[in-house]
Amino acid sequence: xxxxxxxxxxxxxxxxxxxxxxxxxxxxxxxxxxxxxxxxxxxxxxxxxxxxxxxxxxxxxxxxxxxxxxxxxxxxxxxxxxxxxxxxxxxxxxxxxxxxxxxxxxxxxxxxxxxxxxxxxxxxxxxxxxxxxxxxxxxxxxxxxxxxxxxxxxxxxxxxxxxxxxxxxxxxxxxxxxxxxxxxxxxxxxxxxxxxxxxxxxxxxxxxxxxxxxxxxxxxxxxxxxxxxxxxxxxxxxxxxxxxxxxxxxxxxxxxxxxxxxxxxxxxxxxxxxxxxxxxxxxxxxxxxxxxxxxxxxxxxxxxxxxxxxxxxxxxxxxxxxxxxxxxxxxxxxxxxxxxxxxxxxxxxxxxxxxxxxxxxxxxxxxxxxxxxxxxxxxxxxxxxxxxxxxxxxxxxx
Ligand SMILES: [Zn+2]
Numbered sequence: 001x002x003x004x005x006x007x008x009x010x011x012x013x014x015x016x017x018x019x020x021x022x023x024x025x026x027x028x029x030x031x032x033x034x035x036x037x038x039x040x041x042x043x044x045x046x047x048x049x050x051x052x053x054x055x056x057x058x059x060x061x062x063x064x065x066x067x068x069x070x071x072x073x074x075x076x077x078x079x080x081x082x083x084x085x086x087x088x089x090x091x092x093x094x095x096x097x098x099x100x101x102x103x104x105x106x107x108x109x110x111x112x113x114x115x116x117x118x119x120x121x122x123x124x125x126x127x128x129x130x131x132x133x134x135x136x137x138x139x140x141x142x143x144x145x146x147x148x149x150x151x152x153x154x155x156x157x158x159x160x161x162x163x164x165x166x167x168x169x170x171x172x173x174x175x176x177x178x179x180x181x182x183x184x185x186x187x188x189x190x191x192x193x194x195x196x197x198x199x200x201x202x203x204x205x206x207x208x209x210x211x212x213x214x215x216x217x218x219x220x221x222x223x224x225x226x227x228x229x230x231x232x233x234x235x236x237x238x239x240x241x242x243x244x245x246x247x248x249x250x251x252x253x254x255x256x257x258x259x260x261x262x263x264x265x266x267x268x269x270x271x272x273x274x275x276x277x278x279x280x281x282x283x284x285x286x287x288x289x290x291x292x293x294x295x296x297x298x299x300x301x302x303x304x305x306x307x308x309x310x311x312x313x314x315x316x317x318x319x320x321x322x323x324x325x326x327x328x329x330x331x332x333x334x335x336x337x338x339x340x341x342x343x344x345x346x347x348x349x350x351x352x353x354x355x356x357x358x359x360x361x362x363x364x365x366x367x368x369x370x371x372x373x374x375x376x377x378x379x380x381x382x383x384x385x386x387x388x389x390x391x392x393x394x395x396x397x398x
Contacts, residue, residue, distance in 0.1 A: 009327040010134055010386040017379050020130045021113065023049060024378060025105035027088075027122040028115035034089035036065070039152040039160075042088045042122075043069040046129060046150055053133035060167070062152060068160045070169065071148040073132050075393075079144035080174030082392050084132070084385060085161075085343055086125035086359075087154030090117040096369040111375040118373040119361030124179030125150055127360055127378050131385025143393045144174060154343050158306070161343035170351045175317045175392060177385075178342050179359030181366050184380060185336040186325065187357035188311045188318050189239045192271040193341050194280065195304030197264060198223065198288070200252070201297040204261040213259030214295030217252045220263040223291045223298065224250075227267060227284070234274040239337050240308070244270045266303070273310030273349075306345035309355050317354045320391035325358070327391075328383040338363055358384070 012020065030042045043059055050057040050071045060068040069088075075081070093102055093116060100106035102116040113123070128148050135146065149169055151160030164170070180187075200220040205213025224247055232243045245267060252263025271277065281302060288300045311318060313335065325333035338357065348355040360381040361373045 010383045012134075012379050012382060016134070017375070020126060020378055020382050021107065021375055023130060024113060024118070024123050024126040025107065027126055028105040028113075028117050029103055031103055032089045033092050033116070034153060034155045037089045037152055037156075038065040039088040040065045040067045043067040043150060046071070046125070050129060050133070054136040055132060060164070062160065062163055066152045068152060068164055069150040071129065071132065071150070073136050073140075073142070073146040075142040075144040075146065079393055080172050081145040081147050082142075082389055083170075083173045083176050084128040084146070084148045085151065085176060085178045085347065086121050086128055086148070086180075087151045087160065087343060088122075088125065089153055089155050090120065090122070091155050091367045094369055099370050107375075112372050113375055113378070114370065114372040116371055118371050119181045119363070120366035120371070121180055121359060121361070123361050123373045123378050124181065124359035124381065127381035128179050128385045130382040134382065134386040135389065140389070142389045146389050147173070151343055158343055158346045161346035165347055165350065170347055170353060173351070173353055176344065176347060176353050176355040177321070177388065178344050178355065178357045179381065179385070180338070180340070180342050180357050181359050181361030181363045182336060182338060182357055183362055184325065184329070184358060184360055184377060184384065185334045186318060186321050187336055187338050188313050188315070189237065189273060190309050190338050190341060190344070190357065191240050192275070192277065192308030192345055193304060193306045194269040194271060194277055194302065196267040196269065196284070197301040197303050198227070198267060199299040199301070200263045202259070202261045202263075203295050205259040207257040207259055210259050213261070215259050216263040216296060217260045219291070219294065219296040219298075220250070220252070220265055223288065224265055224267070226287060226291070230284070230287070232271070232275055232280070234272060237272040237274065237310070239313070240272045243272055243275055271308050273308040275308065277305055277307050306341045307349040309342070309344040309348045311354045311356060315354050317356055317392065321356055321358060321388060324384055324387040324391045327387050328380055340366070
């Protein structure tokens with residue numbers, strides 16, 4: 001067993017815990033339902049807090065009401081940065097009524113905080129910022145910068161992460177941790193998603209003489225069967241299993257006695273990190289091309305492209321996170337997988353930066369009515385984000 005320098009793990013006193021909860025509540029009170037997002041007010045709130053707590057912070061406006069935020073605790077420059085990342089937008093509210101208003105940020109006396117974004121992921125963003133602020137407060141100067149990238153738009157198109165990547169936000173980043181809700185378990189890999197739209201254009205005819213038409217529905221069904229059985233040519237991933245295909249919608253035809261000249265299907269493909277999306281699309285285009293004919297034209301359109309994220313479970317980032325998590329919890333760190341994708345799909349595959357998801361909140365409550373998080377879990381998360389740099393960078397405490 002290797003010797004690990006023992007330092008007392010970060011704790012939050014009662015005032016600090018209250019400050020963290022107030023930060024989370026302030027974020028929940030700002031409506032950032034996406035669409036349209038309007039995340040700028042949330043970014044400005046974090047900007048003001050970050051500066052007050054001694055951190056560098058820059059607003060990165062992307063439109064009138066939308067802005068990413070880049071927060072930084074400067075290191076001494078001897079190692080690449082550790083970057084935390086979280087999105088500021090939330091999903092809409094749904095039809096059911098809430099026990100407490102979704103933007104009231106109701107706090108139960110027994111320590112449960114309610115509201116849209118409590119789990120996904122204003123709680124995680126607040127915990128990351130507070131963790132970094134604790135380091136600043138204790139005058140820690142790590143070997144590498146500790147950064148927090150707060151993004152817009154993750155719930156719709158990852159527009160904030162895409163813009164940040166283009167603007168060079170990932171340059172000189174050595175590792176990435178995203179506080180999406182994982183119940184504070186470690187997620188080293190998640191699937192990607194590729195959304196496809198397949199359209200068949202045939203030729204209408206009287207159904208009594210189908211041979212005079214080209215049936216778009218029959219044709220597309222035959223193609224879809226092939227897509228469902230598609231051989232991705234990759235091994236089973238140890239954590240994520242195999243890629244999957246699900247046909248989500250199909251519409252076509254107008255009335256029973258006309259051979260349909262039009263049919264559209266939407267297909268959801270979930271991929272593992274070994275699947276290169278660009279090559280996959282090329283292979284699918286070939287498959288589609290091979291099915292053209294008999295008077296039917298086929299089109300393939302990609303409507304969503306979010307590659308998988310995968311970091312080896314033995315990577316030093318993962319083992320550092322194991323240690324950091326164990327130091328702030330009575331139980332050993334545990335690992336899990338999640339079914340959603342994240343900004344990691346945009347930031348990791350083109351850069352190869354090791355990426356981990358770990359954040360407060362039950363992932364099953366994300367996107368749900370009555371979304372809520374335990375205050376004790378927010379506190380544990382903030383402690384984790386304060387501890388992690390010490391384990392990632394080695395002996396870095398000032
Ligand atoms: Zn999320």
